[in-house]
Amino acid sequence: MAKMESRPTRWAAACQAARFALGNLDAAWGEFEAAFMDLADLQGEYGDWQNNLPENLAQSALAEKLEEVVSLDLEPDLDLPSLGEMLDAAESVELPQGFGRD
Numbered sequence: 001m002a003k004m005e006s007r008p009t010r011w012a013a014a015c016q017a018a019r020f021a022l023g024n025l026d027a028a029w030g031e032f033e034a035a036f037m038d039l040a041d042l043q044g045e046y047g048d049w050q051n052n053l054p055e056n057l058a059q060s061a062l063a064e065k066l067e068e069v070v071s072l073d074l075e076p077d078l079d080l081p082s083l084g085e086m087l088d089a090a091e092s093v094e095l096p097q098g099f100g101r102d
Contacts, residue, residue: 036074046069047070066096068093
């Protein structure tokens with residue numbers, strides 16, 4: 001019968017595993033923040049597009065799609081379920097194709 005490791009040994013192993021996981025989370029969080037900054041920048045570009053639409057397109061399908069993109073709440077927080085919901089919303093939005101193609 002194999003002898004179980006001592007509590008201090010298991011504690012040290014658990015601390016080491018947690019430290020390793022924390023390092024991975026830190027790297028992943030940085031990647032996540034960078035990706036959301038890209039989304040926010042793109043959302044700003046869509047906002048600029050929306051703000052510069054000619055009057056004859058103000059009530060068009062293009063304008064509606066731009067409004068949908070611009071109105072997305074892309075303020076990340078530490079609540080993982082809401083982050084997933086935010087990503088779901090960002091991924092499901094129908095992006096405009098451009099003048100005359102919507």
